[in-house]
Amino acid sequence: MKIGIIGTGNMARAISRRLIHGGHQVFVTGSTQEKGRALVEELGGxxxxxxxxxxTKDALASGCDIVVLATWYSDSTRIAVELSEVLRGKVVVDIANPFNETFDGLITDYDTSAGEEIQRRMPGAHVVKAFNTTFAPVLAGDVFDGTVVDVFLASDSEDAKARAAALVESSGLRPIDAGALRNSRVLEQSALLMVELQGRYGLNFEAGLKILPTQPLPFPARVSAHA
Structure with missing residues (x-):
């Protein structure tokens, strides 16, 4: 697939590296052309x-199958508005956590999330929440505590979620079906907890969330009639 990544920070770098190893065509753009070219020089080959x-972001968005917003929440909401028409009908992966300045709370209201706010700003796109609980150092490794890294996916579009899951799996990671986009609220709160644990245990962001089932997990999940 042709994957566009907006952003050139640590997460953009880690996700790009994964996708390259997965055999995909990756296109990146940053706040300056120099930053995009620097990332290409670092990861090329x-x-x-x-x-x-x-x-430009417009060129990237219009030419790619899936676009990843690998930016801070404030930047992602702005970009969502700017590219709302360009991204109509496309799968957009949101990785943002709406942390406050001290990283001990979220700036979104309790009844919404970064994922939902980005979807609201681009109603014609299919937003998938992903990678927000997976820190860059974890993505840089092939395994996490001896097992494959889990990536939680939430979206109101089952097709978009399945396409994002295929992308995740092809990159050597395990997709976990986290349900509807409103579950971004839980995922973002979970990321906040993970940040807390990094400091308490000195984990250097080399830790993440992992589901340990007693049987293989299907994708999409088999939802019980009583769920």
Missing amino acids: RGPGTIEAAA
Whole structure:
């Protein structure tokens, strides 16, 4: 697939590296063209996939199958408005956590989430919440505590979620069906807890959430009639 990544920070770098190893065509753009080119120079030639720098966010968004907003929440909401028409009908992956300045709370109201707010700003796109509980150092490794890294996916579009899951799985990670987009609220609260634990235990962000089932997990999940 052709995957566009908006952002050039640690998460953009880690996700790009994963997708390149998964054999995908990755296009990146940052706040400046220099940042995009620097990421290409760093990651180019590292896998069966490829990476190129896109001249503008519009060009990246219009030419890619899936677009990842690998930016801070405030930037992601602005970009969602700017690219609302360009991204109409496309799958948009939101990784943002709406942390406050001290990283001990969320700036979103209790009855919404970053994922839902981004979807509200681009009603024609299909937003999938993903990667927000998976820190960059964890993504950089092939395994997490001896097992494959889990990536939780939440979306109101089952098709978009399935496409994002295929992308995750092809990159050597395990997709976990986290249900509807409103469950981004829980995922973002979970990320807040993980940040708390990093400081308390000195984990250096080399830890993450992991489901330990007693049987293989299907994707999508088999939802009970009583759920």
